[in-house]
Amino acid sequence: MFSSSSYDRFGGRSRGGYTATRRGSGQGRRSVAPATPRSPSPPIGLVLTTIRYSELEADQASSSDAKITGLEDVASYNWLKANEPTIMTPGKPPKWTPTARPTKLAEDNPNGIYYRDQNAAYFPSYPMEPVVRSIFEERPDFNAQEVDVFGCGSTFGNLLRFARNVETEKPFRFLVEAVGETVFFIRRENSPKEVITDIRGYGHSFPEANTTWDADLQSSNSHQRIIRYQLGHLNTIIRFEADGYLTEKVPEKKTYASAENREVNEDFLVSALAANTISAHTPKNSDSLKVTRGQGSVPQSAVFDLKTRSIKKKHNDTTISDQIPRLWIRQISFFVLAYHDRGLFRSEDVTVHNIEPDVARWESDNKGDVRKLIGLIKKIADVVKDTPRRKLEVRYRYGLGLELREQVEGVASVLPNDLAARWADQGDRAESIAVAVGNSSVDGAIGLEDDSIEKGVPLDEKIVNALDDDDDEYDWDKKEDYTACSMESCNYCGHCSY
Template sequence: MFSSSSYERFGGRGRGRGRGRGGKGWRSAAPETPRSKSPPIGPVLTTIHDSELEVDQVSSSLARITGLEDVASYNWLRAKEPTILTPGKPPKWTPTARPTKLAEDNPNGTYYRDPNAAYFPSYPMEPVVRSIFEARPDFNAQEVDVFGCGSTFGNLLRFARNVETEKPFRFLVEVVGETVFFIRRENSPKEVIADVRGYGHRFPEANTTWDADLQSSDTHQRIIRYQLGPLHTIIRFEADGYLAEKVPAKKTSASLPNREVNEDFLMSALAGNTISTHTPKHSDSLKVTRGQESVPQSTVFDLKTRSIKKKNHDTTVSEQIPRLWIRQISFFVLAYHDNGLFRSDEVTVRNLKPDVARWERDNQGDVRKLIGLISRIADVVKATPERKLEVRYRNGLGLELREQVEGVASVLPDDLATRWAGQGHRAESTDVALGNGSVDGAVGLEHDSMEIGVAQDEKIFDDVDDDEYDWDTKEDYTACSMESCNYCGHCSY
């Protein structure tokens, strides 16, 4: 058993952040804690409206995802100090054969909107980059055009598609070397979600299983790369699980050489012992432990639960397609329940790869708008003296590109930023002029695309990693109750 403090820190469910599969998000274990106010924000540099986005900047032959590749992965572990295991591995799909009545999701856990920021607020993107260099010490960072998370890219895609939403979003933008980083930003790194309802945590807990050497895992994070049209792109996202029968028999993983993990090894982590730690300079301690193996992206699935009452007019699958197109996930588990009773014949595993490819073909205009939008943001940030800015969306006001206020931490600690900026080279064949609208001559790798979409059940938050949240429109300083987190720009002391 884990201590109550560890339980609260990691969401109280052994699976990381809330996924709202059949509920309304996550309920805070400390309801008396008021929601943090919006962090301060700088003056507007320019505003982008969806009506301004051009669809003819990118040819239709380039407006697609190609060259999908696994890069790295990591699991957040339950430990006394921030600890990741890399490579990581998601839980295995192990469905129950009998009808199962489940209790609703735990109302007493602390469910973070952004677990990566909550677990390591100093530099939420640092574990991602550390994992890449652990997996690929010679990784060519200079050929990466844009680097972000599935949540931020999902927000940009909704804006490009003119999908109306009243919920604002914000993210930081920073150039490191040749790469434009998009960094998700909530009001506070430990921002929580209240009033969880449904079975979005109980169901995966009952139907997926962590391997023996991963029992201390809290969440599995994946890093993939692909070309989004002409843009060399890296995406980080959380995976719900994987299908063991889809793992190739002769090549089951992308293992790192001479890296062994056993139960004693992981127990030492839980006890707070030093195990293959890496304490980066100029940041809080991040323990990086060595994992055994990962699984191919082609085996990963996303999961949602829905009430059986909605089955006849459910649009979950079609609505999930854009989201899973970004993450390049083929398999989708959809589980219907009758007041918490799940029957095996109402739980399906679907291969939606053809549906995702069809969505991509049918929505070329929106894909071109997304590529143009990312390029325009990159143009603006590269023209700023500090090579940093912040983006805020508010309904009816467009996408505001603003100066960053003083005190906001850089995307990476100095040593890691220096390594990223100096490692590798930019080949001429891939040196696309990011943001100038020129994509002539850009080459994409052949790859079958895939897709998916987003529906809601019982007023849920479909996926914490993808949700847009209400922001306090007053530009107050946040009081996140942390000492110098470097996240908000104006910590309380």
């Protein structure tokens, strides 16, 4: 329900470039777009083994612990609109500020650019680097080797569907790599700048009109969260994009940024505006990631997910129940469901649901599937740790199960040298090890003296991008090649010109 303090706001707030994971419009009316050429699939290695659902066994070690426990906020960051890849950490999602009276919104721009994965689109070299940078920035003494598995919400969602025997014709693939004792799952698209085509509905315009970025975050494109929990006996880290937060759910605790941090942020915004760098455009291709310090964070308990649906679907709608498994992975407690009549949103048709009891009930009713998910993750982790290079690629195809394949030569490591060394050695010996492997930029990982972090060289020398994505809602029949290189010779390195 709309709060009494809400107000009408149209325009004046820049929040473009959302990925479609934010906005399932639910529009039954969807035009048929002309066929577009698909991006060529990156090369793939030989099959090592195949996992089929019929062979999937529940992890008996987790039979009494088939649940998520110990939820913990780890870090967060916002992608900022700038000419170079820039994040602010810690970050905050936009706050829920619903309009007070019925509002008629324009449909989403069908020709807008909505990336499937902003992390890959903005920083194709190492889409997981911003995640790890933000963790070490917020927690310099973070014990990385306590983590068993590290991935994005989308990849875990795909594995959960497989463990639940939810057959889908939608293929997916992801890279797997062991760094120290942690196994990383990194989503992989055909191109880092894959977009959702033929956008329809109000899944972008509605949050534009009903959420607001704080003053210091006006240049934000998206908010990314990193949480940790025990999935059975697996210490797990998940990254996902959050749609917003409820101000009334944030504890009344004043947080202060240091004068130095305030100056850094103000200087960054002023210089960006002066150079006209804050825009809806994608940053220029760059091998370096700029990190600026944020001024506060929001607890996971205040975060919400959001969907819009046509009023025609209001009765007997299964949207909430359909979303529960996805929200269970992300441990989100609130869900905003907004119905519209051809773009007209009324307050009585927009509701904030506390779905924490629904998530808990789903977990209790699906312990067998949870055990299978834990067993599946453990099997993949065991296989990758037994391979000489400690790398794999996993591909799912309808009717063929999960294929665990060799990772082809030339694919980039999940992290640049400095971060890989620091993660594997908990920071104690990161500098000496990084120097030994030829990394000249350890200082950027150990401390953020100048807000700008330069990456080390890749472990494999030959770079092929590994994608991580948080988008569960794709139009898999419509893909375009947004690379400017010749795909005949490109192994999808992420370093060509876009």
